[in-house]
Amino acid sequence: MEKLLIKNGTIIDVENGGSFIGAMEVEGNKIKRIMKQDEVLPEGIETIDAKGKYIIPGLIDMHCHINERFAPHFVASGVTTVRNAAGNVNLLQNLIDKPDHAPTPRVYASDRMIDGTPGQWGPTSYGNFVTDDPEEARKEVRRQVEVGAKFIKLYGWIKRDVMEAAVDEAKKYNLEVACDLMNSKELTILDAAELGVNWIEHISGFAQEMYKGWNPLVDQEEWSHIDWDNPDQEKIKGICEKILGYNVKLCPTMVVFDQSMKYPDIWSPKNHVLESTLNINYLMQYWKDNAEYVESIKSRTAIINNLTKAIAKTYYDMGGTVVAGTDTPALMFTYPGMALHRELEIFVEIGFTEIEALQAATVNAAKSIHLDDIGTLQEGKIADLVILNKNPLENIKHTQDIDLIVKGGKVYNQEEILSSIPSEEEVNKSMQAFIEEWEEASVN
Incomplete structure (x- = not known):
């Protein structure tokens, strides 16, 4: 040895x-x-x-969507573990099965998200399961348990009775449930907490609880009276007290909103990891495509930027669990691995001490998902x-x-890790093989 x-x-x-x-x-x-x-x-x-x-x-990134193409970028950034918050466990199996010493992060993964009709990411596929039937949701939870999901991920158009059924089924297998209510039109963070959801990603659904009737998809002109830059602290405290009573855990992913609101003056330091990231063509194209809609992103989604920051600090001060994640590679230039460092900067900018920020990406993150060995x-x-x-x-x-x-x-060293990056051709070939296997298996 x-x-x-x-x-x-x-x-x-x-x-x-x-x-x-x-x-x-x-x-x-x-x-x-x-x-x-x-x-x-x-x-x-x-x-x-x-x-x-x-x-x-x-470091631990508590909310990302990893891909083999940029997995080494996490470790080159000092991020040795990631929590993959929706995707497909089978697609990630190559990464999950890597030995401890591999130059890719260990992956704590959920399987495909469970959403309501018509599905924010389209109809049912390998990456999402769309249903308004509580029994179908229970069946999907059981399938995810069988393939090795570490937690269950619910999405914003899910119906209340379906959420209740999914949470109840997950608890039978001692699995926690996470929810992204960003575009929810019906449910709020308090609804999810009351139904037993353990994790609220992006602190989503909080704005819907504060401003009943608001969501990113409605006409924003009708809500122009909201002072998003100066959130109502009393309302924040009141809701935080309620969700704290349910022991809800928050992963705010502030960097994903911050990068969008700052665009084009984004956080983009010069270092080896970012230089390598800029060579990932499809990733750069994805961010450039989103840049064409950046004003809509700012006015509908990233508009909760300051609200999210205020909630994160308030909830932590009240004794709630708040951990560091990025939502990489979502929205605008959330660089794999490096975005977590920007998230830690934001933690400090909103009032966390340096050690508290570090804890949010190390010991507190590990404890929050019961990983005792890291x-x-x-x-x-x-x-x-x-x-x-x-x-x-x-x-x-x-x-x-x-x-x-x-x-x-x-x-x-960073150069050694970055030299292990697979080509886009290799990743595309692996992806195509997975899709063919998935279709042959006829998993609905």
């Missing part, structure tokens, strides 16, 4: 908020021992001298960690200044 010693680095204890200079012995894919500076260190094994550097756990730098945990050149507790932007990444005990 391979061994590794990382010495002289400042180890950041994200659980307790402190740090100390010490060493870390890794054996195989696990952290075997953590030593203080004055302890005797093992000899004769591969050693990294991290003097003057800072060590944090691998999220902190502790003996016995999986050796996912990022070695930074500067202290992120002084400035959260320093999470972007990456020296090395250790994934499942294996050491990488």
Whole structure:
């Protein structure tokens, strides 16, 4: 079993908020021992001298939609685990089955979203299941359990009785339920909470609860009296108190709205990962196509940008669970992996401390989905960690200044990870094979 010693680095204890200079012995894919500076260190094994550097756990993106083409970009950005919030478990199986040390993130995935008619993403397909029948929803939940979904994802046009049935069925298998109510015309965040939904993605459905009758698809001129830039704090507190009573967890994905509202002056730092992302043709084309409709995106969807930020801070201050996610690659230039660093910046901009922002993408994220073997730098945990050149507790932007990444005990630099990116041709071939298998299986 391979061994590794990382010495002289400042180890950041994200659980307790402190740090100390010490060493870390890794054996195989696990952290075997953590030593203080004055302890005797093992000899004769591969050693990294991290003097003057800072060590944090691998980051966790709690809401994205991963693809094999840009999976390595996450790890190159220090994001070693992702929560895939709707897609297809079978399509992601190649990534899910990768060994711990692979230069792609471990994937905690839901299967296809369950939506109401006519389906926001079209009729039933490998990526979504459309129904207004509660029994059909129960059957779909059971199918998703069989293929290995880690949680169930519901979508905004789902009917109330269908949501109730899906949640009830999921609970039989101890699966949590997440919901995206962004375009909901009937249900609000409080409806979902009352029905037992565990996760609200994008803090969606909150605006529908605050402003009954509003949703992104109605004539926005009729709602021009809403001061979206200065949200009603009393209303926010009142709703937060109610959903807190149901122990709802929030993944605000503020970056997806922030990038859209800022366009064309988007957050786009210069680094190796972004340079590589710009070479993914279909991704760039997708964002450029969305740019043609950016005014509609701003006025209908991203308009909740400041509201979402206010809710995230209020709910956290009240003791609620708020974790970091990105919705990559949705809407406008939500760069795989790197977008999470912008999300952490936004956490700090709205009043979180640096350590609280880090916790939202490490220990709190891991605990929120009951992953006990990641999220902190502790003996016995999986050796996912990022070695930074500067202290992120002084400035959260320093999470972007990456020296090395250790994934499942294996050491990488960013260039090594980015050299493993499959071609678009390879990914297209894999995708075509999956679609053919799906159609042959005749899964409805």
